[in-house]
Amino acid sequence: MKALRTFAPGRAEIVELPDPEPGPGEIVVAMKAVGLCGSDVHDWYVASKTTNGPVVLGHETAGEVALVGKGVTGLRSGDRVFVHHHTSCGACRSCLRGEDVMCPEWKPTRLYPGGLAELVRVDALTVSRDTLKLPAVLGWDAGAMVEPVACGVKAVDRGAVRPGDVVLVLGLGSNGILLGLLARKAGAVTLVGSDPDPARRAFARAFGFDVVLDPGADDVVESTREAGGGAGADAVFVIPTGDEVVRAALQAAGGAAHVVLYSPIAPAKVWAFEPSVPYFRDQTLRFSYSSGPTETRRALALLEEGLVDLARFVTHRLPLARAAEGFELAARGGEALKVLIEI
Numbered sequence: 001m002k003a004l005r006t007f008a009p010g011r012a013e014i015v016e017l018p019d020p021e022p023g024p025g026e027i028v029v030a031m032k033a034v035g036l037c038g039s040d041v042h043d044w045y046v047a048s049k050t051t052n053g054p055v056v057l058g059h060e061t062a063g064e065v066a067l068v069g070k071g072v073t074g075l076r077s078g079d080r081v082f083v084h085h086h087t088s089c090g091a092c093r094s095c096l097r098g099e100d101v102m103c104p105e106w107k108p109t110r111l112y113p114g115g116l117a118e119l120v121r122v123d124a125l126t127v128s129r130d131t132l133k134l135p136a137v138l139g140w141d142a143g144a145m146v147e148p149v150a151c152g153v154k155a156v157d158r159g160a161v162r163p164g165d166v167v168l169v170l171g172l173g174s175n176g177i178l179l180g181l182l183a184r185k186a187g188a189v190t191l192v193g194s195d196p197d198p199a200r201r202a203f204a205r206a207f208g209f210d211v212v213l214d215p216g217a218d219d220v221v222e223s224t225r226e227a228g229g230g231a232g233a234d235a236v237f238v239i240p241t242g243d244e245v246v247r248a249a250l251q252a253a254g255g256a257a258h259v260v261l262y263s264p265i266a267p268a269k270v271w272a273f274e275p276s277v278p279y280f281r282d283q284t285l286r287f288s289y290s291s292g293p294t295e296t297r298r299a300l301a302l303l304e305e306g307l308v309d310l311a312r313f314v315t316h317r318l319p320l321a322r323a324a325e326g327f328e329l330a331a332r333g334g335e336a337l338k339v340l341i342e343i
Contacts, residue, residue: 003117004323007054009043012324017056020112022069025124027131029083031343033140034115035060035148038175038239041331044266058115058341059085062134062143066119072127082146082300083122084130085111088292100292116323118343130293132300141310141317141340142303149299149307150291152178156186158286159235159258163187166228168252169209170220171239172200174313174338175262177207179237181308184208188235192227194220194248199334206312215248224252233257241265243272250277258284314338 001019006012022028039045040057049055065079075081088095088103095103105125112121122131134143156179161167167183169176172195180191193204194213201212211227213220225232232254238245238261246261250273253259259278278285291299316339318326329336 001118002320003056003113004058004320005054006046006050006057008050009046012327014321014323017113017117019119020121022067022072022121023124024070025072025127026069027065027072027075027122027127028067029061029063029081029120029122030066031061031063031115031117031120033062033144034058034341034343035144036326036330036339036341037148038173038330039264041327042264042266045264056114056117058117059111060144060147061085061111061115061120062140062146063120063343069124075127075131075133080134080140080143082132082134082143082296083111083120084126084147084293084296085115086290087123087126087129089125090129090293098294100294101290116320116341118320130296132296134300135304138304139310140342141314144340145303145308145310146296146299147291148175149178149182149302150295151175151288152182153295153298153302154291155179155237155260155262155288156182156235158288159183159237159260160284161186161188161235164189165234166190166192166224166232166254168192168194168220168224168233168236168249169239170194170237170245170249171263172197172204172209172212173239173333176200176237176239177203177313177337178308179262180204180209181207182302183235183237185302185307190227192224192233194218197333200337203337207308220248221251225254228254231255236260237262239263241269246271247273250274250283253278253281253283255281256283257281258286261285261287264289314340316340317342319343
């Protein structure tokens with residue numbers, strides 16, 4: 001089978017790998033669509049993944065069951081499915097607290113060799129816990145959107161968005177747009193977005209943001225306070241990881257607001273901000289990493305309801321042979337809002 005193997009940041013090529021075979025409780029899925037995640041175009045993140053050798057990236061996946069291992073029930077060849085790239089056990093202390101990503105089984109479970117391959121083996125725990133059949137009304141692109149939408153569902157929960165809230169999103173790539181749509185679904189009445197890229201700002205307007213700001217020309221803090229009637233935002237979602245963005249988030253957030261840090265953060269990153277700001281405003285700072293089985297099911301239901309117009313949201317669709325080009329597009333941003341690899 002063919003797969004895109006990444007050797008280092010910016011260095012990937014199509015290679016031939018042996019076809020996987022399912023073990024007991026496992027399945028093999030013929031990949032049909034794989035979304036490219038923002039994390040997969042961060043040089044530091046890709047470098048950390050390739051430290052011990054080349055890898056096959058891709059974790060926003062949808063495909064068709066090709067082979068079923070012994071003991072698998074409820075799935076058969078030909079089923080259209082979403083498969084999660086990590087899975088929790090559902091029984092440990094972390095899982096019982098609703099913190100799936102802290103489960104000891106989370107990291108050991110994975111897709112083999114990775115999503116950007118013609119065939120992918122799915123381990124038994126993932127088959128039993130977080131492989132979801134796609135409704136007939138949803139296409140492969142919607143299946144590939146389950147994982148990013150699930151991550152947004154978790155983040156909006158952590159932002160405690162309620163009806164009537166003013167929400168600020170810093171960073172208006174695909175994840176920022178999704179967070180805005182999910183916040184609106186949760187009842188936000190005013191969506192404020194900020195991004196230095198004019199194309200991203202245009203996307204935000206097209207997807208229903210009420211106030212769209214250029215941080216190089218607009219005062220994001222004052223504009224957000226004005227949008228909140230002088231009180232600031234009730235919830236802030238932060239996608240860029242620079243100091244100045246985090247400080248702006250805390251200043252723009254109102255009293256008792258929730259500030260959610262959404263993106264992977266480089267291990268060497270150190271932030272400098274004034275802790276008296278969130279303290280005296282009684283703000284809550286939260287991080288939101290990935291998602292679990294509860295969120296993927298909610299995400300699938302939201303996509304079935306029509307949360308996002310994928311015909312507009314997925315701006316680029318490329319075959320596996322051009323996946324390396326897809327990563328370049330995703331890293332460049334601008335007119336490439338969401339890049340999907342079709343296999």
